Amino acid sequence: MSSPLHGPGIRRPGAGTIILVRHGRTRFNAEGRLQGQIDIELDETGIEQARLGAAALAEHYQPDRLVTSDLIRAHDTAAAYAEVTGSELIVDERLRERGFGIWEGKSGQELHEEFPEEFERWRAGLDSPIIGAEPRDASAARIAEALREHAAATKAGGVLVVVSHGAAISGGITNMLGLDAGNWRGLTGLNNVHWARLERSRPDATPPWRLTGFNIGW
DSSP, rough: OOOOOSTOOOOOOSEEEEEEEEOOOOOHHHTBBOOOOOOOOOOOOHHHHHHHHHHHHHHHHOEEEEEOOSSSSHHHHHHHHHHHTTTTTTEEEGGGGOBGGGGGBBBBBHHHHHSSSHHHHHTTTTTOOOBBBOHHHHHHHHHHHHHHHHHSSSSSOOEEEEEEEEEHHHHHHHHHHTTTTTOOOOOOOOTTTTTEEEEEOOTSSSSEEEEEEEOOOO
């Protein structure tokens, strides 16, 4: 499924649709632990989610370009979809999750006990200093840069499918919509193996992308 024509016979170059898919469940997801850039595999539930999600997504989209984060939970989710669609899988480490510094691997309870003030601010959507963490706006810019480059490399009006991570996807979308990813908190995280959809706006529109679906699943 590709984007409709923007006017009679007019297409912007590059992808017309971007589908952003969050990876399947991991043990850390099940335990409520912050993963960040820790490279952790899908658990049994996540493997089944990837299989079912791949079949569901393939009913709607045949990708013209399929790209994944290099972290194994995203890569294995994308590989299930690549197998169903017969697509080549491109790996791009810029699509990794936001780095959360010394918070990575810790549960919500552990964060509440060790960093009570910072954790409550973070849960409230406020800026919270995390030692060693990647700034929200920097993470969003990294993701958006990769999305724009891969969209440009996709055929005109085609479908770009990207498999990444919850915070990475929300931040990347925020940047793509021209919003302040450091402060705007209008998007929640995606469920495992659910996706968001961006479509190109009209050639004279700002921003050039619009969000037309979020947290879509089977």
